[in-house]
Amino acid sequence: MWIETKTEMEEASRTRASFSRRVLNGLLLCSGDMEHLDKYIKDKSFVLQLAVCGLRGVTRVILANNPLSGGLILAALYWASPWQGLLGTLGVLASTLTAVITGQDSVEVAGGHHGFNGMLVSLLMGVYSSAGDWYWWLLLPVFLGSATCVFLFSGLSSFLDRWDLPAAVFPFNIIIILYLLCTGPEHPYFPHHSIKPPGALEPNATKLIALQVIRGIPLGVGQIFACGDLGPSLLILGAVFLYSPLLAVHALLGSTVGTLTGLSMAVRHESLYSGLSGFNGALGCMAVGGFFILSLWTHLFAIASAFFSAYADIALSNLMGTVGLPACSWAATLVATLMLLLTGSLAAYRIPTGQVRAPERNLQLRSQWEAGNTEERESADV
Amino acid sequence: MWIETKTEMEEASRTRASFSRRVLNGLLLCSGDMEHLDKYIKDKSFVLQLAVCGLRGVTRVILANNPLSGGLILAALYWASPWQGLLGTLGVLASTLTAVITGQDSVEVAGGHHGFNGMLVSLLMGVYSSAGDWYWWLLLPVFLGSATCVFLFSGLSSFLDRWDLPAAVFPFNIIIILYLLCTGPEHPYFPHHSIKPPGALEPNATKLIALQVIRGIPLGVGQIFACGDLGPSLLILGAVFLYSPLLAVHALLGSTVGTLTGLSMAVRHESLYSGLSGFNGALGCMAVGGFFILSLWTHLFAIASAFFSAYADIALSNLMGTVGLPACSWAATLVATLMLLLTGSLAAYRIPTGQVRAPERNLQLRSQWEAGNTEERESADV
């Protein structure tokens, strides 16, 4: 009896172990860049392919590339506001389809590179519109704006390619500024809220509430998608975690740095509470965390980048606020571009733009890309 | 008798046919880039050469290159206002001579590449000046501004050459903005009109007059040369038609698109009536029509480019209007530059900057430049 029982227990434990190993494997399969999925859907229908590259596009905003994370983020947006979720979906579809029609590089399209700018443009148009939710005329600028992003992305990529720089979210930043300039707070068709610079003086300032400030840190991650609710923001953070735990840590760290920066510059309380102080820091931090191989050195640079992004955001917000414009993610995009151009010790850790994967995978592939990098340099020297 | 009569009639008809053929041939000789003229004037006097390259420069503004069109345009300007005509003439001469003195590439100078920016600067200085016509002191900034355009053109060309982009009218746009910033509405020596952004609210807005709006479409072509009268504008359009009927169609189409854009964004009525809404659209449309080989595909892109230019113009005008500046042709120039950078299906139709001729001739030379293009690419790859 004893022997049998022992065997049974051993078997049960083995089953449990194998079950949790299978769960872990499943999770690992769903994590990272999910390159195996591309092989699987290669001969599937166009709609499925479009859905996958759209969802990849959704995650490109936060430097991730994982359709499941994209689904989670979309779910978070629908949770926060169904109208915003719809706008985001339409935006990512409109720009991806425009890219297909205008014959952009199919590998880029499949990787979601042409979706994320359109999505951001749509989301921000929705957020700034003062015509309320379900104002269907807004779909007109949403479609046009998202489609135009493809042109800007393609043109800017050609331009920046000389320095192996990505076009990043420059197209979104340009289009949304042009849209807001075209219309205006009193526009008869597309009115929008007027934007207050973070440095604006508060006539009846109250005491700062520490808990609200801390709440602003995860909100800073949500604000990347113009989402100001705690639940959806945490879901977005979870989506980043699914793609890469390291990136999620960088996001939180950057948002914290951004909030600290806001405190040091005494910005408006609302800016701190809503997470708007944090999101440029988060993006700046993630950019270094994502485009460089992790080490103590790059980690310090990521923090420096977060600080620089956050300060530059306050400066640009104050400048653009004088003409009633938001600074969007100009600061983080410019700082990240600068970081990618750096020479010195940081340059040795840089991953060529086309070879960037999830940070964990970058660490694994280090030796591999280093070899590739040397070859590339050699071919560039010729 | 009958036989004789028949012969006479045949002869008469033959003479008529040969006459109309000769007229057509003569027209064809005067149309297009008139490259045969260069051989003819090669050993003529400097003054004649200067006149021809000055007139070529006049047409470069509208992406044409034909001394007769240049003469027609100058005539239109003198017709609209003799003072403006004089300023334009002086501007094109000042900058062309500066280019000769500073030793710029002689082929470029002969092609009129150094004249058009100076001309635009002079015209716009005259238009914005509130000191009235025949204010001779204005010649001082006109000469200085036109001469400086050469430096900017040369420097920007070196910069943009990496992407095979032309410096276009960037020098004009920069110099006129600097000039307007230097002076100001209340300047003691060079006062200028204050500029109203197109999105400015009209306190006592009247009903829109359809006929006036339609009249604004040809005016949009004239506004490229800061000319707001119908007759001269039609003459300018005729000059474009002489160079290339296709380009003239693009100009009218672009101006129509620009006016539609202005309507959709509810700009000030004056902006629509005067053609100011249309001219950026016209330029954006002509740029794609001129720098790309005509096809259904590029035609659609030309319309998209016109829309984008016109919207960007409204946005930039609203932005720059906050500090009392006009947006000039910044929008069209930036959008055209972006279009030239595009990858995807449009890129295959692009003509290398140095090989651009009249659209009709580009169609003819297609096979020829494609061969040249391949060679060039090969040499660039080495």
Next chain:
Amino acid sequence: MWIETKTEMEEASRTRASFSRRVLNGLLLCSGDMEHLDKYIKDKSFVLQLAVCGLRGVTRVILANNPLSGGLILAALYWASPWQGLLGTLGVLASTLTAVITGQDSVEVAGGHHGFNGMLVSLLMGVYSSAGDWYWWLLLPVFLGSATCVFLFSGLSSFLDRWDLPAAVFPFNIIIILYLLCTGPEHPYFPHHSIKPPGALEPNATKLIALQVIRGIPLGVGQIFACGDLGPSLLILGAVFLYSPLLAVHALLGSTVGTLTGLSMAVRHESLYSGLSGFNGALGCMAVGGFFILSLWTHLFAIASAFFSAYADIALSNLMGTVGLPACSWAATLVATLMLLLTGSLAAYRIPTGQVRAPERNLQLRSQWEAGNTEERESADV
């Protein structure tokens, strides 16, 4: 007796001649780039090396490269205001050390290329601060700002390197603008003076005093280091003269041109008296004088560059003044960059960025660098 006396006299005269020759030799050793010093201090302590490359950095602002001149300039700053002197010293040290820590190219660091932007940022933060001297909290932004300059310098250098352009004082100009935007006149921690544009109307304008305007010319050289006192300004001019008499002549000439420009545009009197009208002209003139081999031709270009810089400065000051920002040295930096890009006859005189020495030495080395230039071009063509 007579013979002896004669011999004595001859000896005395020989001694005098040899003494003055030795003095002259000593002066010549202290003049120019002092490259011999680098060999001497190569194996000395880190602190001495840091001091030398810091002092070289101080002179880089005015396109010089001589530690003794650097010492004189620092002395002038301490003379004008000990607090400003301290800020300048800390700025140059902070950015040089940051460059060492972040592993920038050691030859560049030793040449002082990473010091001058940090120094300018610190000086200007001090000048604009309205919290008064010895406000120790200011050291926080001084350190951060100076350190950030290294990142900007490194990134911009990578970017501009494609055209063999130097990053020059772009990092300083960017950082100081961001700092001023971040804070503001009413900032609780770092308040600063509000800046008046030079074109602002003066309600009770008095008659212009010619002597004060002439006094503004040497002050224009001092204003490069934000120093507005005559004595220290003259000492700074002397420091430039020690490095290169030709550069000093260009500085004075440029400042004169700038002042004339200010007069022609009727700027505020204070702007003329304080030398603020002159310093962009001086920088623009020195840039052409320093980066091109001297000839009649380049001399004329240097004057043109001074005029263009000064007019552009008035324009940019008026523009940036509308949001309460100073134009710093944006105008001169942009114009100098443009001049370096020029094609035509000027291009033949250009010295490759890495081979620039004192103007006198450039003249000597002409044949040498021309040979080098040809080689470089050949290697670039391959």
